[in-house]
Amino acid sequence: MPLFSQENEGVNFDKKYHQDSIKTWTKNILDIMQKGHPGFYRYTSKEEFDVIIDARLQTVTDSLTTLDFYRNIKPLIAQIGCLHTGIALPEAYETAMRETKTHIPLEIFIDENRKVFITKDHAKNVTIPIKGELLSINDTPIDSIIETLLKAIPSDGYNETEKVLALNLRFPFWYQSIIEMTDAFKVKIRSENIIQEYTIQGITPEVFPTQDMIAPTNKEQLVFEVRDNIGVLKIQTFAKTTIKSNGQHFKKFIKDVFKTLEEEEVENLIIDLRYNTGGTDGNAALLASYFFDEEFRYWDRIEVTEQIAGQVSKGMAKIFYSKPEKKDSTYLWKGALLTKEFRYYKPQKPAKYNFKGQTYLLTNGFCMSSAADFIAILSDNKKAKVVGEESAGGYQGNTSGLMPEVIMQGGFVITVPLHKYVNAVDPNKNIGRGTIPDYPVSISLEDWISKKDVVKSFAFDLINK
Template identity: 40%
Template sequence: MPRIPCIVTLLFVCPVVKAQQKYSPQQVAHVLGDVADALDKFHPGAYRYQSKNDFAAYVDSVKGTIKDSATQVEMYRKIKPLVSRVGCLHTDFSMTEKYKQELNRSPNLLPLRLYFKDDKAWITDNFSNHPLISPGDEITTINGRSIGEILRQVLPAIPSDGYNQTMKYLALYRQFPLWYRHMVEVTEHFDITTISGGQPRSVRLKGMMEKDLAGNGFLSEPVFARQLELKIKDATAYLTIRSFADSYIKRSGQSFKPFMEEAFKELQNKGVKNLVIDLRDNTGGSDGNAAYLSGFFFDAPYRYWKRVTCTPAIAAKIKGVAKIWWRKPVQQDSLWLWQKGKRSGEFDYVDEQQPAAHPFAGKVYVLINGFCMSSCADLSAVLYSNRKGLFIGEETGGGYQGNNSGMMPGIHLKPSKMMLTVPLQKYETAVDTARFFGRGTMPDVPVELSLNDILQKRDRVMEVTDSLIAGNSNVAQRR
């Protein structure tokens, strides 16, 4: 979903306060209270997956743990799980850039990449060059903490839509050293125990700095020469869409709609019978691009979104200058519905959508995983609900019934300057409201990322897909 920075100045006045290194218990409680109040007042999906009473009880339980003064990272560890409890991957609570820069000035990141499964972890990459550590070794403790204990501290802080876990575990694979530092401890030494060849080992590792550890797709966003790719082999086409974000697509010298127009013309001209759409790791972007793509799979009018709503407090703020861009939301029973904008097309997809002039008529296979988020997850849900393809891989990280996103202002919190990001729009996709509630789009053919696949650099999801197309696969399917 797109961010619209100007809404920050239109809807909120963000105070500028002097940063502090330590905060009293009263100040920490004040920040916690402001976070809870902002979520209750402005977040349209704060109670999408939890009751108001349950959330209030959780807030009170966190307040009860505030006994001593705290640094920013200590405050973060108390409040971040509360924010993630909302079940919204677009809602964020972050430390100040200045404080994060201070953390990054020392070598305090674990120099390993880990794959997690349940309460276990295995090393896939060793950046320490320590001779007693090898990819495939199981790691059992870090600084005296078991993997299960660490996960119980870290997983509740990682945001995802609803009750989804695939996104959380994929985030651990790609970002664990940062999550460990932020949620467990800041340290420059790591005493780890491993199991290698059935034998336990104890090793001390020195931490690394983020600038030395981050690589393409590990602790940083992956970089691609092209965001959109089409390859045709015999009667099968492979369409890879790494992002729906116009900024990323333009950066790679491409334009979404012209690319898709040409791509589907080529599919038709070459008589392609099977189309594989690879949406894995597509974290979203423009709703217009995702909705536009959906039209190539329908031959009759269809619904994309059911509605888009906001809280009464946000509806009341659409006045004055703000009305240049947005129409005031209208009340329908207990809901406040966003209307089509005056200068913005972001709510256009609530209307009935029209199919493309020449929709694809062959078989469609959609590859998904836990990093299919936001508009990518919306598209997946709409195609799945209308049986427009066979879905292969893992549950999407974005919710099946929709998400909370759109305009996402940042609220600076006194006296810390830490920031709470609150989405102002609740999107509901035009799908069954009971199916997969609190989950993402589920695959028809589940193919889980495994340790062996990573170590062997094997794309088993694509292998299974090719076998299904060839008609020689016995893989069980569900629908």
């Protein structure tokens, strides 16, 4: 990789750090996370985690490059089981990586049997068969590659729908950062029962879909129509700033939707939440209020660590936040003093135009954070049927809220969420999982390539039957 270093001044991909430094960095990062992160041991006990950390540290027997260190610690952080907890490479490093021709020029789809197929070919020197099954890359079996990537991608609990969808959308980026950074790829592909090997050159990433192309932020985030006496509501995000920047107002829009449903006596409502990665909790809680005709619980409680509780109890923080309440060994967050954020653990009032018909929620592996909370609350209270894939966010809640970034040794940036949200749902259901659909709908390779919306079609068929 010396050529990459020459192409990107200021970033030396070959520079190594002593193994003692690597072990110290790892311990410091995990120590900071553990002290501030109230959900650090939500899915893996301290005893188990200590064993996992020690085992990982024992694998560090030599000096590592920046990228090697990242690949070593990324699965450890993913082990926390928190979508909102992360580590990022130094910004200059990420920029330099994007400028290299080290992205595999293929887009893929992982089906329900974990087979991997080619969906798009961006190779410039050879034609790769679309729909061909990818068997190996640079002599490593694809199932081994996928297993390594799944362990490195963070998700809430043990959820995998988000991880698989992330690979279906961004495989070249994950392969480059976690598996290897090379400019040549030898791929083995099975097509029409014939296995062939191809050598393809790496490319820069401009041809791949951006995050904005996957879930556009520059168009209407809220869309509603009544089709054949069926209400169809698309909510791309709950984020107040994104909705406002596109000239929409969530509270008014949603009120008009449910007023229309009542006036037109619509009996069935489809809410499409696919690719809704969350946003403003107040908007999600407000939407939930339209499905209840009496007071209801949204969150059960919010927890913080002892360290965060101590910081809030002194200094400037006292002006903005209430002092957390200690209950047994837990510190309960009591919210902000001047705003309504964090207040949704209190009983919630029903909205005026509450919907009494049948509701269907369309979900996939990118339903996260507040979107996942909303789905869990409606599902647990039997206010809706869930159609599609398991949601990415935890059924029992997530850890997010205030999420400061800390720059560590080597320029790595870690994100540590400070609030553990516990949803007001059955505490014994879907532990470590998202909301499991009432009607699971699998997407086939053909559906993915043709962009056929089999999930929405399934919901319409349910209603019409």
